[in-house]
Amino acid sequence: MSESPFHDVKPGRLPAAAYAQRLQAAEMPALTPMQAVIEAERCLYCFDAPCQTACPTGIDVPSFIHRIADGNVRGAAQAILSANPLGGMCARVCPTEVLCEQACLRNTHEDKPAEIGLLQRYATDHLMAHPGAPLFSRAPATGRRVAVVGADGISHNEMEDAKPEHIAAGCNVLLHAMLERAGT
Ligand code: SF4
Secondary structure, rough: OOOOOOOOOOOOOOOHHHHHHHHHHHOOOOOOHHHHHHHOOOOOOHHHHHHHHOOOOOOOOOHHHHHHOOOHHHHHHHHHHHHHHOOHHHHHHHOOOOOHHHHOOOOHHHHOOOOOHHHHHHHHHHHHHHOOOOOOOOOOOOOOEEEEEOOOHHHHHHHHHHHHHHOOOOOOEEOOOOOOOOOO
């Protein structure tokens, strides 16, 4: 019998302190509504935004930040989740400091990027707290199925296969995660 290619995939490979350090961003205090608007207004809404190019899931960063500045937080969440259904989790575990925030033009002007990760967390947390009507609707089932293996920050590239348009097209999307909670 051949050895499983997943023999090295298991939880708890790092010491607890290492996990605590890596998840430090998740412990950062959330933005208040006022802080979120002030931070959103630091964005330059760049054309061909480098932050969006640097995002592995292609979130339209200037668009969602602009919506926060306009008070349309639900719309901001929709812009995020339409590109990345795990946008709330990624706002906590994605290494934004070497992706979108490293590419942010505010590094040049103010030596400090727009707080894209915190703004993304603000918008998605707001939606979770005030869900309202569903943002996306499911088309009649076609019988097609899409499986995504992994629900952590590293595997979010795979979410290309689980975007809302697949669900809207009637595909059944199944997310396989080893642990109970996505992002762990
Ligand atoms: S690069 Fe920075 S300033 Fe430009 S759109 Fe992205 S977040 Fe805003």
